[in-house]
Amino acid sequence: MAKTETDSPDLDNESRITLGLLNVVHDNAATSQRSMADDLGIALGLANAYLKRCVKKGLIKVSQAPANRYAYYLTPKGFTEKSRLTAEFLSQSFNLFRRARTESAELFSQCQSLGWNRVALYGLGDLTEIMTLSARDFDIELVAVISKDTSLSDFAGLPVIHDIPRPEDIDAVIICNIVNSQESYDDACAHFPPERVLVLRFLGVSGSSGVGGNERGR
Known part of the structure; x- marks a missing residue:
């Protein structure tokens, strides 16, 4: 990876x-x-x-x-x-992959049931690549990868953008930044409807209720 x-x-x-x-x-x-x-x-x-x-x-x-x-x-x-x-x-890498695949499948399934089909991934790294693999099993369009601190123009086959898209342009944002997941989550919630900012449970982000859920804005 x-x-x-x-x-x-x-x-x-x-x-x-x-x-x-x-x-x-x-x-x-x-x-x-x-x-x-x-x-x-x-x-x-x-x-x-x-x-x-x-x-x-x-x-x-x-x-x-x-x-x-x-x-x-x-x-x-x-x-x-x-x-x-x-x-x-x-x-530990194998455990990360296995858990991320399981939780991402749950998350994408919930997105699909809610009609949230256009999704952006926030953060570059191993988890981002795992999410792109998992998304192939669902009717989900990954629009872009959000990263404010990179010179890359694309990652894992997706365009890299520096700003969070407008709510009318995408349906949800998924946090994929393992190292700074809390910071990324807080930033996303400040620029995007918090109820549509999604986090995998194992990231342990405060303010999120885990896969497909969010305690803010409820």
């Missing part, structure tokens, strides 16, 4: 960065700290802090290389930790 600014938090942030760092070192022992930071999408100082932490934990070994450079290697303990975190990531 595509990586975006709202990619799913399958692992807590510390574990996610640690796994990413272990993968980078495993792929290229001669990588620089700047490259590590760029690959992980984090600040150089943060990459340096995590690298030092991994060295202290005995996950990574540092060796002097020619031209005043360093080479980084995974220790046996590092390989074990990488395998453990990878297994956890895959397990």
Whole structure:
């Protein structure tokens, strides 16, 4: 699945960065700290802090290389930790997919019964892609993906727009932003009828009653 600014938090942030760092070192022992930071999408100082932490934990070994450079290697303990975190990531990703497919089917079924056939998705990420797959099983037209912080013009086969459409242009907005779901929900409710802003239960958004329901505006 595509990586975006709202990619799913399958692992807590510390574990996610640690796994990413272990993968980078495993792929290229001669990588620089700047490259590590760029690959992980984090600040150089943060990459340096995590690298030092991994060295202290005995996950990574540092060796002097020619031209005043360093080479980084995974220790046996590092390989074990990488395998453990990878297994956890895959397990949680599968659980996310399974739950999202189940709840999105319930949500689209309710939209269809209410005649809400033109729907926009709010947020870019894994959940957005899962929702586009689920929508194919229903008489639902996905109009666009809403994201205010991206330069992408399309995502998952849908046009990306920066503003929430007018109520007369679409029937409902579905929140697909896992990382900032509450913020996205509040923003959508401020610009669109709250009773037509829909959220999957597992996102745990305050003010929403879960799949296909909304406590605001009732």
